[in-house]
Amino acid sequence: MTSPTPAWPSSAHAASTTIRCTTADAVLLGALGLAAGAALGWFAPALAGAMEGWSWLPFAGPVETFARISTSGGGFMHVAITGVLAAAGLVLGIALLDDATVTVDDRAISIRQKKDTTRWVRAQVAAIEVTPRSFGRCVLSLRDARDADLIRAELDLSADRIVAGLEKHGWQVSGAH
Numbered sequence: 001m002t003s004p005t006p007a008w009p010s011s012a013h014a015a016s017t018t019i020r021c022t023t024a025d026a027v028l029l030g031a032l033g034l035a036a037g038a039a040l041g042w043f044a045p046a047l048a049g050a051m052e053g054w055s056w057l058p059f060a061g062p063v064e065t066f067a068r069i070s071t072s073g074g075g076f077m078h079v080a081i082t083g084v085l086a087a088a089g090l091v092l093g094i095a096l097l098d099d100a101t102v103t104v105d106d107r108a109i110s111i112r113q114k115k116d117t118t119r120w121v122r123a124q125v126a127a128i129e130v131t132p133r134s135f136g137r138c139v140l141s142l143r144d145a146r147d148a149d150l151i152r153a154e155l156d157l158s159a160d161r162i163v164a165g166l167e168k169h170g171w172q173v174s175g176a177h
Contacts, residue, residue, distance in 0.1 A: 016105035017165040019157055025136075026097055033093020034086050041085030045070035045078055098156030102140065104165045109142065111153055120150055128166060129175035132159035141175075 048067040054060060070077050103110040109128075110119040120142060127143040138159035142150040155162075166173050 016103050017168055019102045019104075019161050019165050020100070021097055021156060025156075026094065029093040029097050030090050031093070033089040033091070033096070035089070037089020037092070038082055038086035040089070041082030042078075044081060044085065100153070100155045100157060102155070102157065102162055102165065104169050104171065106169045109166075109171070111140070111151060113153060113155075118151060122171075124150065125171075128171055128173050130159045130163050130166075130173055131175045138162060 045067065048063050048070060051057060051060075051063050052067050054063075057063060070081055099112075099114070101110075101112040103112075106122075108119055108121045109125065110117055112118075124144060125142050126145040127147070129139075129141040129143070131139045131141070133139060133154070136158055137154060137156055139152060139154050140162060141152045144150055163173050
């Protein structure tokens, strides 16, 4: 008597593949945040000075106070404001980094978003679609046999990396990848 052929590939690729944001993504977002914060800090005193006479602004008082503070103490306050806003931009840039993770093996797919992990075994997933979006984002859609979405997740991950990980473990992928 022969055993039935399994519904998944052989265990040649038994180890799982994990797709997450790369270190380069984190460095790029941090650098962009740092540069934006530094630029804002450098030009903020000039912008506040130009806006000082605009009494119709709902926040005219804080703008005037900021303009006075930024011009006091010579160039030191200007450098200090630039440094503080550059640091704030760095923190914001890193905070914007998506912590989504897709883990694939021969038998299951797991998607972790915002500390919630959901796992589907191969028998639950009838179709997978990966659709690239702008700025390195993609939409990963898993569907069951009735063509109902198990999940439709917009991820800050490369569509090509997700497709490669799925295909490495024998998953069929459709979509505009």
